[in-house]
Amino acid sequence: MAAMRTFSLVPGILAGTRAKRIPQRRDKIESMARGFDSKFVEAQQEEASRDKKVGPVLTPEQRDTLTKRRVLEMSRARAVADLARATSPAHKHMLGQAIAALDEQLNGLPVD
Numbered sequence: 001m002a003a004m005r006t007f008s009l010v011p012g013i014l015a016g017t018r019a020k021r022i023p024q025r026r027d028k029i030e031s032m033a034r035g036f037d038s039k040f041v042e043a044q045q046e047e048a049s050r051d052k053k054v055g056p057v058l059t060p061e062q063r064d065t066l067t068k069r070r071v072l073e074m075s076r077a078r079a080v081a082d083l084a085r086a087t088s089p090a091h092k093h094m095l096g097q098a099i100a101a102l103d104e105q106l107n108g109l110p111v112d
Contacts, residue, residue, distance in 0.1 A: 079098045
């Protein structure tokens with residue numbers, strides 16, 4: 001009588017036998033990662049060694065004033081763009097008033 005083999009539900013694996021592990025090629029993966037990593041570190045070091053433009057040292061009050069000025073200027077630019085697209089006379093009037101108020105606030109800020 002011939003010995004009967006039983007098969008598992010997983011194709012390619014015989015029941016009762018141990019599956020061999022396929023060795024992973026870590027050496028290749030690690031060397032690629034190490035190569036990429038070293039290039040990345042080199043780029044970071046070059047970036048750090050570059051001369052960076054450093055602005056004047058500002059006091060907290062000067063920073064607050066500069067931030068307020070930038071916010072008001074951006075709001076004014078948005079209002080002007082909205083005014084250019086506005087079709088309703090009431091909307092145009094409201095945007096004109098908003099621009100005038102923003103101009104007044106900008107003129108009230110100290111000039112650095």
